[in-house]
Amino acid sequence: MTTIDADTTPLREQLDFADTDALLRDDVRRLGAMVGDMLAEQVSPALLQQVEAVRRAAIARRENAEPVDALAAELATVTPENADALVRAFSAWFGAINLAERVHRIRRRRDHQRSDEGPQPGGLEAVLAALHADGVSLDELQALLPRLWVEPVFTAHPTEAVRRALLAKERVIVERLVADIDRTRTPDERLSDESRIRQALATTWQTSEAPPLKPTVTDEVDHIGHYLGVLFRVLPAFYEVFADAVEQAWGERIALPDVLRFGTWVGGDMDGNPNVGAATIEAALAAQRAQVLGQYRDELRALGQVLTQTRDRAGIDADVEARLAHYRDAMPGVAARLRARQADMPYRQLLELMSARLEATAADRRRPGAGDGSGSATATAEAYAGVEDFLADLDLIDASLAAHRGEHAGRFALRRLRRRVTSFGFHLAALDLRQDSAAHDAALGALQGVDDWAAQPLAQRLDVLHALIADPAPMDPDARAAASVLDVFRKVASARLRYGAAAFGPYIVSMSRSAADALAVLALARIAGCVEGGADDATGEVPLDVAPLFETVDDLDAAAGVMRALFDDPVYRRHVAARGDRQIVMLGYSDSAKDSGLMASRWALQRAQVDLMRLAREAGVRLVFFHGRGGSVSRGGGKTGRAIIAAPRGSVDGRMRVTEQGEVIHRKYGIRALALRNLEQMTGAVLRASLRPRPAEPRVRAWRAIADGLAAESRACYRALVHDDPGFDAYFRAATPVDVIERLQIGSRPSRRRDGGIANLRAIPWVFSWSQNRSGLTGWYGVGHALERGIQAHGLDAMAEMARDWPFFAAMLDDVEMLLAKSDLAIFERYSQLAGDAHAAFFPRIAAEFARTRDAILAIKGEDGLLANDYRLRLSIRLRNPYVDPISLLQVELLRRWREGGREDEGLLRALFATVNGIAAGIQNTG
16 A cells, blocks of 8 residues: 655645555645645635645544534634635545546556456456356357447436536546556656646636526537537447457457447426427437537548548449449539549548538438529538438448458548447437426316316226327317427427437336326327328327336336236237337336435335336336436436346346436546446446346345335335424425525526425435535435344344345445445534524434444444445545535535525625535535
């Protein structure tokens, strides 16, 4: 181990790094020193001294187990102006630590690749080698590949503000750290790198973290587009790594089908967001098309610099020459702009003409000669009818290169582009649509002139829905309450013609509680004319996958019954048959945990998957689970690969569709090398779970019985506090910064579905609030009570056996342990005191459950301290605590002042916004 010297690092504490992390230590030290210099320059040496004094006090408090009072007292006199500077200073420091750690992950990957220790665990090479060793044949792998489907779906659910301009500055720092990742730069090069890092740090300091206005849906589309752009670059490398890993394991190179897809909710998630509807659906699809077509044009331009073959030096297929001649004739305006000096370069000229067709496609010009008649390149080019035509052009060039010794003369670059085109199409990412079932009920009631549609008996509603699906004619066309809902389906019908069927993902129905909620989608679509063959086709099927979303624990428990009713319904079963006998079911991790606590939620999700798989087998339907995970453990977050392995046997079956949101998107996909690593890990876990799931476990029946009891105990304990205690809602609003979070300008969606208390608050601000006050209550409350009862009823040995041998139980305990390690009850107590008399009623109760949870997990795992076997996470938390703790205590003080002033002081509110962003970036896994 290497110890940081207190005289050579700004950390000023003795932190032990493994020898393999010596360069991480150096990066932390260098960046910390540069941040300190920047603060002295941009603000004052006095600020730097104040920051250092506060940080030393925070370290002393941690290292010497001192009370939090002294540190809190030091921060109590800070002015709002100083508070803002202090918070931003600490945020700058652990922002640098975040980047150093991310770059170190790249370094560790490179070290693995160069060492004799074998492939890096979790990567495709390691997974496929293990599968080969387990007896998986190449034929078995190839049989799975056609149905292998891994699809991250990006949502606009933010829990920290990351401005696009700041992402570019962050990228500069990462690039400079990566450039010297092995310390091979010359002294002059290192000075240049340092200069660019200092510039990025200083300009970041001079830039507000968030825009002055709440982001629009268009802004969110642009933000997600940044990460989709990263994946656009990474995608070919993923397939090359995959193909290499297959060849390494089985000694044969194979052609891989497209196994990665990407989805997005941004622009299509209408659930509780009045800003989303038909207009944003069109805008999102148009923006994504413009982005991907622009990237293809850049690719063609770059490819033209490679494919410079001339006719006198290389053979060219007659088909390429014929296509070139055809395009020159069909697009004379574009052809006139081709350079005469390049007339002997057929590939290059064809690529330019193809680029013009892409430009016309972006403008949606579908007729030859359409435009203003000016003879400009864009005025005379004809749009591609679809992505297949563009691929046909690429394939002509590819065949010609293959036939004329072009394997190492540009074919590699062309195949990379082709892989991007087959994966991203002309749409970039599939746009999911989501709406609350209540909105459908309101629309159907308005169309029929029925005020209490949702309250009518289910059987009666089903009969009406069947009739509407068969004959939607007798509807009230002037029902204004239904207009926005019907407009969405009309937009889907027209947009499918323009953007293609692949541009849409499933239509997700939030709060699905009966078969009527899925049939309502089919009825409304039919009324709007959204059917195959057009509105006049009375027999056309609705061209959307309808995905019920089961969110609360009660809804998850009822999911199998709802789906059985749908599969038994001849109208819906015909729809499923038309969709290839495939049914998507979305599982909600957020609301189920908010409703009943983490343990009850996790078990309900596990049990629902088992029940639904059994039902689907009986019905002859292929089930695809869509996992609605959030960033925090409380909302299903954590390591995706481990979660896949811990899922019920058979539930993956080659397919993984999962939401990615909040700060998790930035952490996973902000850097190309890490994006590649995350795609490898997710795909590798799906391969492992599908080809060699863990063996059938005879003890699992007994474990499930125990889990039933634990979940019931945990749920009762959690609900007794959160939902049943009449004073808890007021305590929650006082002991957390939820009133600040509700005013943040970081998302277009309201924080509530409807007015009301905790029940109507969305899961993100709920979890976000409890992570901000450092309690993490949403992820562990009720777990300790249940585990304690479990130990009493079944014995410690039985519980330890489950934790050791049952991946589901082990993963859940690991997640809770991580949350406990990130929590700080002493700091949370300061927040609790803001609640006045309610503090005495609730804090001891919460603190006692925290202790129960910690003690039970340590006893079951046989460990002396939290994260005893996770050095890296322990180090990561310890590195950040000296910076996060002062921000938390400042937030408490500023909350007190702001509330005492009637929540009207804008200066205090701005400082509070800075603390929210700072804490979110510091503790990570927040919402």
